[in-house]
Structure formats: structure tokens, C-alpha cells
Amino acid sequence: MDVSRNSENDTRLGKEDAIILEIIQQICRKLNISQFKYNPYRIEWRDSHGQQLLAHNSTIDPSLIILQENARGKLDPFEWEVLITADLIYRFKLRKQLLLELILSVGLPVLGGVLFFAFIVQYLFSVLGLPSIVYSIGYFSLIAVLWIGFGRLGGKAVRRVRQISDERTAEIFGTSRFLETLRKIESLNVTNVDRIKERIRHILEAQSTLPDHA
Secondary structure, three states, rough: OOHHHHHHHHHHHHHHHHHHHHHHHHHHHHOOOOOOOOOOOEEEEEEOOOOOOOEEEEEOOEEEEEEEEHHHHOOOOHHHHHHHHHHHHHHOOOOHHHHHHHHHHHHHHHHHHHHHHEEEEHHHHOOOOOOOOHHHHHHHHHHHHHHHHHHHHHHHHHHHHHHHHHHHHHHHHHHHHHHHHHHHHHHHOOHHHHHHHHHHHHHHHHHHOOOOOO
């Protein structure tokens, strides 16, 4: 009895995988994503290990779509459609915008910080005659500050572009459907709930400028 039930469940999930793959192909055509860039024909269900995963398009293997294992069977294919569309828009339609965000909000501030800090350290070393150990400490401190700053600024830039991809996804499907999908994920508690709440909050704030129906 249990073997039969498991077999039926596996068959159902296999059919869902096929539907999801067909939906992805339709999304790619709708977004004008070339098959040479991305043409998935297989799904890998992967444990998120507590990270924000849900739907992730492999940047290494264009034949692969990675979906979150513990959400399998809990979201229907058309809810996956919303999530996958957001990720496709982010990865294939907003690359230039992400690069610009990284240059303006990360590259320029970091470069300015490097030049300013290097000048201060050089000044303290050469003009004030401080020992070389101070010079070394100064540059090690610079590296640490840059590492932390780059991570924080880079994370903010990525979140801003992710928010744009969410807005464009809401424009395609309507804010109601987009929010319903996110709220279901929030209720299932299968991923980073704080991140999902942040996405819901942003769409609610932008709702007045977005269509309610696709």
C-alpha cells in the first residue's frame, strides 16, 4: 500500500516537473530570452540550507533550473511560474542595470575610500614619521573596511535590482497574483521569511503604480 502511494506521488511530481519545464519555455519566449543563453530541460530540486533559493536559474548550466526541495509539491506549477519569471528577469533582462548599480553604488564609493584612506596613511607615515608597523596596520585596516563595505553596498545594489525584477513580474501577472504567491510562501515557512516579507512590503509600496491584473 505504501509503495503504491509513493509511486503515485512520484508520478504526480514527475508530471508537475514536466509542466514547470513547459512553463519555463513559455516564459523564456515571452521575455525573448534566446535558447542559446538559456534552454532548461531538467529540474534539480536542491536543499536551500537556510538560504533564499526557491527558484534559481543556473549560470553554469543553461539546461538546468534549480528549485527548492522543501517547497516541492507545496507550490503548484503556476506559482512556480511567478517565482521563476522574477529570477529570469533579474538574471537575463537586468544585467546591465545591475552592473550600473554596482559601479555607481559600490565601485565609485570604494574607489574614493581607497584613495582617501591611502592618502591619510601615506601622510601619517611620511610626514609625521610614524613607524612602519602603523603603515602595515593602516593598510590591513583598509582591506578589512573595503571587504565589509563592498559586501554591504553590493548587497544593497543587488536588492534594488531584485526589487525591479519583482515589479516587472507584478506587471506581467498582476500584483494580486504576485502577492498571493509570496504570501503562500510566507505561510509555508519554507524559506527566509524575512526576505519574503521584504518583497511583499516593497510590492505593496509600489502597488499604486503597478497593474492589479495581467
